Amino acid sequence: MLSFKVTVPPVAEPVTLDQAKAHLRVDFDTDDLLIMGLIGAAREFCEVYSRRAFFEQTIVLSLDAFPLFTYNNGTIPPAQMHGWPYYSAYWDPLCIRLPRPGTVSVESIAYRDLTNTVQTLDPSTYYVDLTSEPARIVPMPSLTWPTTQLYLPGSVQVTYTAGSYGDGVATNNCPRAVMAAMLLMVGHLYEHRETVSELSLKEIPLGIKSLLDTVKFDSFTFAGGY
Template sequence: MLNYQLVTPPAIEPVTLIQAKAQLRVVFSNDDDLISASITAAREMCEQLLNRAIYNQTYVLSLDQFNYGDWRSTVPMDRRNPLRFSSLWDSMALRLPMPRLVSVTSITYLDVNGTQQTLDPSTYNVDNTSEPARIVPSINLTWPTTDYYIPGSVRVTFVAGSYGDGVTVDTCPQLIKQAILLLVSHFYFNRTAVTTEKLSTIPLGVDALLTPYKFYWWM
């Protein structure tokens, strides 16, 4: 199970307050704060269902150690030989959750003396075209040794967002925005955890809208 947490949320939501109020057919401002909170909750729920960050946001992934691969004591002389080193390359990769990766901010670790160190970006390569994104040591290098006795001794800080920052770039599919609006409507008109009314799933509802964009994690 991956151990990661959100550090900085997105600067903007995929759905505006005006759009949500139009969906709800609300013309007064008394419930603006409630609706805004519902938009954020709906977006967060969609991201969990998608296993994907919608707009750019910062996460920290915590690991107990690096992935050292099959031959930890051997520094490969030439990892460009795909027949010989492709399996090693893959086994050493650090995989990042919540695609798509925008950038890696830093990789820090506790060395054998318990001192925090920051990896030089030149010592690793980032594959941000794959999902999940992968980070591997540069040619002729391997991951440094960490303090095994301290859980979470390796931390990767990264920015992820599949559809831009929402301000200068917004490529969020309309299907995802519509799913958020459906959830906002549900939250607004169903304000308790239990109801005596008979409820049913809307055909072609939230799950159907999100399915084309879901990321299925594998390890």
Template sequence: MPLQLVTPPSEEPVSLWEAKLHLRVDFDEDDMLIASLITAARQAAETLTGRQFTTARWKQVLDCFPGPSQMGVPAGQAFSLPGHAILLFKTPVQSVVSINYLDMGSALQVMPGATYTVDNACEPARITPVYGQIWPVCLPQIGAVSVTFDAGYGSAAQVPEGIKSWIKLRVGSLYAHREEIAVLSRGRVEALPFIDGLLDPYKVAFV
């Protein structure tokens, strides 16, 4: 599912000060390097988990509205992924900014917010028309529909500590080993198996 970053996050989950404290670095000469490693580690963690950590704005592009356009919730099911729901592939979703589509005259239209509902309590978040409404007819053309939304936990202070710990550990590894390979002279060195497990509770299973 094509995702476009519209507005990048204004801060990293781990500050430069926090990273330097973890690295036990008390000089400023490597600040630019460490800052770039924080960004690289954060992007890697977001890719592995399917999450956005600090608030950013995304656009998800679709070729058409999903179908079938059956309304309602299946009887006896407390939760469902209805066939007409749009699933947003970045979490956690804070809000949907707009749903845009090309009508049959190739004019860009904005779907009124009152005609659809967003469930951002589940992951991935779901969007469907409200009861009694259906998705509008769009131009049968690739990229005819787009959903713009804000995602993220909020500020850096709201990002879970497990994620922050993984980022700091990855920054430490990147800072210590700055090339593609490491030549070791003191016996065998193995990765600590619990490191990547820090991200396991935050991985989203997209269907």
């Protein structure tokens, strides 16, 4: 099993308070805190739907074990794998693919060894491909992933920074479609503050999801063999 969570959120939002207030046609300051909260909620929704990290944030990916490969997708002792040909058809299943592209950097890979001791992999033992989407991590040639503690969930923790459009401060390359989708969501949440309505509402054509479909990441396998 695998899972991931954001441990350090972005320091900026794709939509500013002034932009949101202009969209809402609000010219007073009383609702500023409310609107800022709605901007954050809109961004979180848009990131989940598009499966992307917009601005740089820290994410931890949790795996129960490193991906290991055999012809029948089982596992074999890593010592027996050193002589295998280093062809992509054989070794692609060893890839760890990182959710919420685009990945900026990998900070660490920690795991529990057979003595249940937390170890941190030497960065020289693995390669991070930041040019692909999603980013991929593989062992360096002639190496394999280490053996982890058996039957212990979350034995592997990959900590990395992801942000498709910069940090939001020094760099902001956020597409206008994303900003427009967020503004639509902010407008909806601002006008409808209850979970139910007496009105019959329907989603507008070419609305939030249609805008986000232009940047949505829709092909993913976190780790080979999983």
